[in-house]
Amino acid sequence: xxxxxxxGTLRFDRSYPAPPLVPGEAxxxxxxxxxxxxxxxxxxxxxxxxxxxxxxxxxxxVACEDGAWVGRRVVGxxxxxxxxxxTCTRGDYTHCPNRxxxxxxxxxxxxAELFSLPVACLHPVPDAVPDAAAVxxxxxxxxxxxxxxxxxxxxxxxxxVGDGKxxxxxxxxxxxxxxxxxxxxxxxxxWSLYQRQGVRCLxxxxxxxxxxxxVDCTGQPAGLATARRLVRPRGRLVLKSTFxxxxxxxxxxxxxxxxxxxxxxxxxxxxxxxxxxRGLVETAPLISATYPLREALEAFExxxxxxxxxxRIAA
Amino acid sequence: xxxxxxxGTLRFDRSYPAPPLVPGEAxxxxxxxxxxxxxxxxxxxxxxxxxxxxxxxxxxxVACEDGAWVGRRVVGxxxxxxxxxxTCTRGDYTHCPNRxxxxxxxxxxxxAELFSLPVACLHPVPDAVPDAAAVxxxxxxxxxxxxxxxxxxxxxxxxxVGDGKxxxxxxxxxxxxxxxxxxxxxxxxxWSLYQRQGVRCLxxxxxxxxxxxxVDCTGQPAGLATARRLVRPRGRLVLKSTFxxxxxxxxxxxxxxxxxxxxxxxxxxxxxxxxxxRGLVETAPLISATYPLREALEAFExxxxxxxxxxRIAA
Numbered sequence: 066x067x068x069x070x071x072x073g074t075l076r077f078d079r080s081y082p083a084p085p086l087v088p089g090e091a092x093x094x095x096x097x098x099x100x101x102x103x104x105x106x107x108x109x110x111x112x113x114x115x116x117x118x119x120x121x122x123x124x125x126x127v128a129c130e131d132g133a134w135v136g137r138r139v140v141g142x143x144x145x146x147x148x149x150x151x152t153c154t155r156g157d158y159t160h161c162p163n164r165x166x167x168x169x170x171x172x173x174x175x176x177a178e179l180f181s182l183p184v185a186c187l188h189p190v191p192d193a194v195p196d197a198a199a200v201x202x203x204x205x206x207x208x209x210x211x212x213x214x215x216x217x218x219x220x221x222x223x224x225x226v227g228d229g230k231x232x233x234x235x236x237x238x239x240x241x242x243x244x245x246x247x248x249x250x251x252x253x254x255x256w257s258l259y260q261r262q263g264v265r266c267l268x269x270x271x272x273x274x275x276x277x278x279x280v281d282c283t284g285q286p287a288g289l290a291t292a293r294r295l296v297r298p299r300g301r302l303v304l305k306s307t308f309x310x311x312x313x314x315x316x317x318x319x320x321x322x323x324x325x326x327x328x329x330x331x332x333x334x335x336x337x338x339x340x341x342x343r344g345l346v347e348t349a350p351l352i353s354a355t356y357p358l359r360e361a362l363e364a365f366e367x368x369x370x371x372x373x374x375x376x377r378i379a380a
Numbered sequence: 381x382x383x384x385x386x387x388g389t390l391r392f393d394r395s396y397p398a399p400p401l402v403p404g405e406a407x408x409x410x411x412x413x414x415x416x417x418x419x420x421x422x423x424x425x426x427x428x429x430x431x432x433x434x435x436x437x438x439x440x441x442v443a444c445e446d447g448a449w450v451g452r453r454v455v456g457x458x459x460x461x462x463x464x465x466x467t468c469t470r471g472d473y474t475h476c477p478n479r480x481x482x483x484x485x486x487x488x489x490x491x492a493e494l495f496s497l498p499v500a501c502l503h504p505v506p507d508a509v510p511d512a513a514a515v516x517x518x519x520x521x522x523x524x525x526x527x528x529x530x531x532x533x534x535x536x537x538x539x540x541v542g543d544g545k546x547x548x549x550x551x552x553x554x555x556x557x558x559x560x561x562x563x564x565x566x567x568x569x570x571w572s573l574y575q576r577q578g579v580r581c582l583x584x585x586x587x588x589x590x591x592x593x594x595v596d597c598t599g600q601p602a603g604l605a606t607a608r609r610l611v612r613p614r615g616r617l618v619l620k621s622t623f624x625x626x627x628x629x630x631x632x633x634x635x636x637x638x639x640x641x642x643x644x645x646x647x648x649x650x651x652x653x654x655x656x657x658r659g660l661v662e663t664a665p666l667i668s669a670t671y672p673l674r675e676a677l678e679a680f681e682x683x684x685x686x687x688x689x690x691x692r693i694a695a
Contacts, residue, residue: 152612152613157613157614160613160614160637160638210638214638214640289631297467298467298472298475299472299475304631304634304635305635306631306635307632307635307636313628314629314631316604316619316629316643317622319619319641319643320619320620320621320622320643320644320645321622321643321645322475322643323475323525323529323642323643323644323645324643325529325640325641325642325643326634326640326641326642326643327638327640327641328631328634328635328636328637328638328639328640328641329635329638330635330636330638
């Protein structure tokens with residue numbers, strides 16, 4: 066089958082072996098897949114991953130022991146957990162020590178004509194949510210994880226540092242509780258969407274105030290430093306970036322200022338689907354381009370420094 | 381007057397100028413002062429402080445505009461805030477950007493025959509709390525700050541890394557909500573008090589489990605590394621140490637494990653006095669030695685690597 070895989074080099078392969086049907090899992094034919102910064106990081110060595118890339122998708126189940134799934138349009142959580150260990154049974158299954166992760170850690174991803182995922186990971190997509198929106202569920206869930214972890218109050222002053230792919234989700238989610246939201250970015254050409262949504266958009270140099278809640282989603286040490294500077298004493302700094310490079314924070318100053326740092330990763334799919342169904346988050350303006358799977362290498366090139374680039378895999 | 385001061389060198393001085401009576405402040409004659417690790421850090425350059433050392437005390441008000449304070453036995457909060465700025469008026473007065481801090485930042489401390497502190501910082505000491513217990517209110521309040529910032533549940537598994545001066549307060553406070561508490565330390569000769577209180581005491585090498593809440597109060601990069609290793613995914617790591625040296629934490633792993641880091645500093649005095657009055661925290665076994673103020677240099681030498689060393693200043 067056609068697949069985009071990474072073995073130290075990123076390769077489009079027309080004869081990658083198709084996955085077998087495994088008990089408890091479903092075979093899925095993806096319609097669309099999204100290119101995420103994590104995918105780009107993987108091609109630079111992150112997680113030492115080898116295999117088919119991709120973890121953002123919407124597709125159709127084409128085979129499954131449980132026939133009720135076959136033919137359903139689905140999105141899927143990316144962590145395939147054991148659901149039996151102490152971590153899973155206390156509800157922290159996205160942290161299962163036995164997990165594999167779709168297209169990131171020991172599990173072939175969705176940038177192929179077929180891939181496999183446990184049924185426990187799947188979520189049916191409501192008819193009202195088109196493919197081009199559903200493919201954003203995974204990063205939107207990651208943005209919602211902030212609200213899952215932190216009590217963000219309607220009166221909080223919130224800053225989101227980073228106007229990239231993930232920032233686009235986070236800024237839209239954090240405006241929903243009614244907070245005053247400031248987006249700190251470097252791409253004014255992207256800001257009209259957020260400004261229309263009531264978000265103030267600025268360059269970092271234009272700011273000399275501090276915020277109750279600051280989110281860093283820049284993926285850059287310099288962005289983290291900006292985010293830290295913007296947190297008030299006793300405020301919260303949410304980290305959504307994973308870095309290659311070790312990043313330094315002055316921990317003594319975190320103590321003196323009693324700042325709380327919140328590491329934040331994958332989030333809840335059900336609420337993300339509800340936000341899309343309710344039209345509370347816009348995705349169409351975020352799509353920069355859509356490429357067929359066979360042009361995936363060009364798509365990856367195009368995805369650097371752009372908003373969302375999609376791969377069209379099946380109709 | 382007699383005073384212990386630091387001008388790049390630690391000096392005991394018999395003719396240090398006595399402080400004037402300032403409007404809104406009280407002149408206090410300390411009975412006892414405690415030597416804290418922060419004092420020792422200051423003699424190594426921390427905060428670039430110059431002046432009289434000391435911020436842990438119990439004493440008697442000897443002069444004040446408001447005569448009702450004169451003759452009262454008091455302890456005192458160490459941050460002298462403006463109480464007018466936006467930070468103060470939202471209740472974060474220990475973070476007032478205009479604050480001075482007793483014996484730490486631009487305000488002479490309590491290791492002298494007389495010192496001055498705003499009336500707003502003072503707390504009368506109940507008769508049931510003897511001087512030798514009241515002198516622990518400041519570090520006990522710092523330990524209680526953890527409960528002020530974090531919801532520590534009775535079912536949480538808690539580890540305290542560091543069996544020094546501050547650890548002695550923290551481990552006793554964190555056992556109060558009923559949590560299972562493990563003290564991770566290097567001084568088994570200090571552990572009998574905590575073991576009698578139902579706390580498990582271990583060396584770091586003996587542990588291969590993880591905890592819901594971990595507190596680092598070692599003041600050492602190696603202690604922080606141990607503490608980080610002991611936090612479960614989605615757990616909380618409370619930082620009570622201020623370091624000279626930059627300390628490194630792998631921030632990507634904080635994101636992947638969704639760990640929350642909580643910087644924690646000064647805490648509430650009222651609840652700390654109540655704990656002492658109720659006999660819920662033991663202090664007598666923590667006193668290693670008591671020196672007269674004129675032997676303060678010897679006391680500082682003795683305080684390194686010991687539990688609490690006190691200075692007796694007035695009867």
